[in-house]
Amino acid sequence: MNMPLRITANESLADRLTSITVRDAVYDLMRRFGMTSVFANPGSTELPMFRGFPSDFRYVLGLQEAVVVGMADGYAQATRNASFVNLHSAAGVGNAMGNIFTAHKNRTPMVITAGQQARSILPFDPFLASPHATELPKPYVKWSVQPARAQDVPLAIARAYYVSMMPPCGPVLVSVPVDDWDQPAESVAERVVGTRLGADPVVLDQIGAALDASHRPAFVVGAAVDRDGAWDAVVALAEMHNARVWAAPLAGRCSFPEDHRLFAGFLPAAREKIVGLLQGHDVVFAIGAPAFTYHVEGAGPHVPPGAVLCQVIDDPDTAAWTPAGMAAVCSVGLAIKDLLARSAPPARPTPPPRVARPKVEPSGPLSAAYVLQTLAEVRDAADIVVEEAPSARSAMQEHLPITRSEGFFTMDSGGLGYGMPAAVGVALAKPGTRVIALIGDGSSMYSIQALWSAAQLRLPITFVILNNRRYAALQEFAPVFGFGAADVVQGTELPDIDFVGLARSLGCEAVRVATSAALHDTLREALGNSRPTVLEIEIA
Known part of the structure; x- marks a missing residue:
């Protein structure tokens, strides 16, 4: 996600200090954040939120909570903005957990609100309460909170949005007691928060120097390339270096045109097979991808002997477990832009094209x-x-x-x-x-x-x-x-x-x-x- 986070507020400071309800303040925030589609499955503890539902909002009903989160995931990825999800207390969050985990792995920005019983009866363990509301979705949300006061709910929603949109993006959860929505609150002031971080220039220069000195570089592209809007830049860099380009194992998005002359194919999720396919390359550059995602046990080196592994990734955790080489933790798009600004490397021969599979003939039954x-x-x-x-x-x-x-x-x-x-x-x-x-x-x-x-x-x-x-x-x-x-x-x-x-x-x-x-x-x-x-x- 590569957009600055901006709230454009038209109201005066005096207007902001006028008492409005939590509901009013939250809808005002959602409108200014561009989150006017609400993906939800209703429950009793959420009903007060939707009284007087704004006419410029859209309620997208899913018939099961996993469906709700899946719809919101696709919507957020395609709009490059956080989606808004409303779930029902502990049971609803529990039903949704499979796709919350997927949103976490997809790096999808998502603000989830979950219903909670009224504050006054929470000490009595009431029916439909979520006694561990902030713990239930962990560790697959970036942040979770049940605000200490009703008046803090709008600020919690604002913080949740910013956290969800900061790379690596991901879901967050705010638990809201049912009686909070009609309480007085204040509008949240506007802010601008930039989220795209540039690379350490020393590390990026080392990566650039390794690429320039390479005789046969290979790029391995992952989902973060397309998430960060770096598709065209990566194509230009691959052409600049005449590098063979592989798709990373099990990537959730396509990040390089699969009909391009430099596209080599798809790496499997197995260490020895990856090393075999990358054999002969002296620099392996993982762009927006783990190095590497494995599905089965393996042994031996992670890259061909003698090859240098470089990585540009927006996730510090991924960079931390990468087993070798050098890594720049930053916006993928900004890093590739900086690498494109370097002088052109020495000319290299064009690598051999991917071998096309023969045309498949019809059969019965169909393949x-x-x-x-x-x-x-x-x-x-x-x-x-x-x-x-x-x-x-x-x-x-x-x-x-x-x-x-x-x-x-x-x-x-x-x-x-x-x-x-x-x-x-x-x-x-x-x-x-x-x-x-x-x-x-x-x-x-x-x-x-x-x-x-x-x-x-x-x-x-x-x-x-x-x-x-x-x-x-x-x-x-x-x-x-x-x-x-x-x-x-x-x-x-x-x-x-x-x-x-x-x-x-x-x-x-x-x-x-x-x-x-x-x-x-x-x-x-x-x-x-x-x-x-x-x-x-x-x-x-």
């Missing part, structure tokens, strides 16, 4: 690769893809290239239940833009209620559910943990789910596709629909 190849043929390059189909991700990376900034969103956490509601949030943030939600059958059942929100909001989302009737990613991963080819992986079969019936019951148009003959035209028709449409595609 994920053929479905995604066909989707790439019929979609518009400006369409935004929101993905949560782990077993199809490698096929997507081979056959559905992302070529534009803000063109792809997924979860950095690995936790399911994010993709469907995030697609709703992205579509709300980008009116008129086609959103394609690419979802696995198992993933979809974590937050299927998001279809109802999409239908009620009449959003142009095409939900593509790849139905292989199983948790395929787990079955494919099982050999890593000693399973043999004949072993049964318990709890991974998902037969007899009628996604067309589910979608229609929640208000979406829906169709099932099982053959290559129907795939192309059905996809094209769905992508032209102005209403949310669900395609259940049966794959092998």
Whole structure:
């Protein structure tokens, strides 16, 4: 997020000191912060907040709290501003915790308010109270508070916004007792808070010198590149150095055009394989990415022997555990801008291009690769893809290239239940833009209620559910943990789910596709629909 934090207040100092309610002061703040969409699922302890709901605000209802947070996550990432979430006391926050964890890993700015019972009865452990309100979401919020006085709630909301927007961005939580909203308060004064930090010039000069001296540099780009609006700058720096560019393992956003001549592909989340793919490079420059995200145990060096590891990252914790090399903790965009200002390095030969996979031929039953190849043929390059189909991700990376900034969103956490509601949030943030939600059958059942929100909001989302009737990613991963080819992986079969019936019951148009003959035209028709449409595609 790269915008300065500004509140533009028109009222005079005398007006600010006039007694208004906590509710009035909070809505005034939200309006000036640009948080006029409220993602919520209602509960009794939140009702007073919404009495006299402002006409210029929008209440976005989710039918389950995880859906609420997922929608808010997609919306915040696509607008580059903190989203506002309202949850119900301890139970609501508990239901939302999976996607709060994802928002934490996604570095998504988000202000969460949670209801609390009236202050006067909190000593008696009342029904629906949250006795550990500030502890419940930790450690996956940057800050949490239950203000000491009702009058402190607006100041707490203001602080929460600033904290959420300061890199690395993330969710925060404010617990608000139900009787606070009608108490007198004062308007919060305007402030301007800059959040983009420049790099230590000495460290950045060392990184620049290493790049200049390199004979065969490799860039590894992560989600923070696109989050910080540094897409174009990173492309320019890669071209300046003729560097091969790899996507970091399990990155939640695309940060380099995947059809570019310098794009090399995707690093896996395994140490030895990463070292093998980077073999021959003398400088490895991780830009907006951990170095590196692993999913399985490994051994040996983290980079090829003799290679220098450099890193630019906005997260000091990530820089602290990076096992080797040098790291600059700063705004990714500002650092790359400074590196571009250096003199041009010596000319280097262009690295060999990525080897293209051969065209996939239709088969029966359909393969994920053929479905995604066909989707790439019929979609518009400006369409935004929101993905949560782990077993199809490698096929997507081979056959559905992302070529534009803000063109792809997924979860950095690995936790399911994010993709469907995030697609709703992205579509709300980008009116008129086609959103394609690419979802696995198992993933979809974590937050299927998001279809109802999409239908009620009449959003142009095409939900593509790849139905292989199983948790395929787990079955494919099982050999890593000693399973043999004949072993049964318990709890991974998902037969007899009628996604067309589910979608229609929640208000979406829906169709099932099982053959290559129907795939192309059905996809094209769905992508032209102005209403949310669900395609259940049966794959092998």
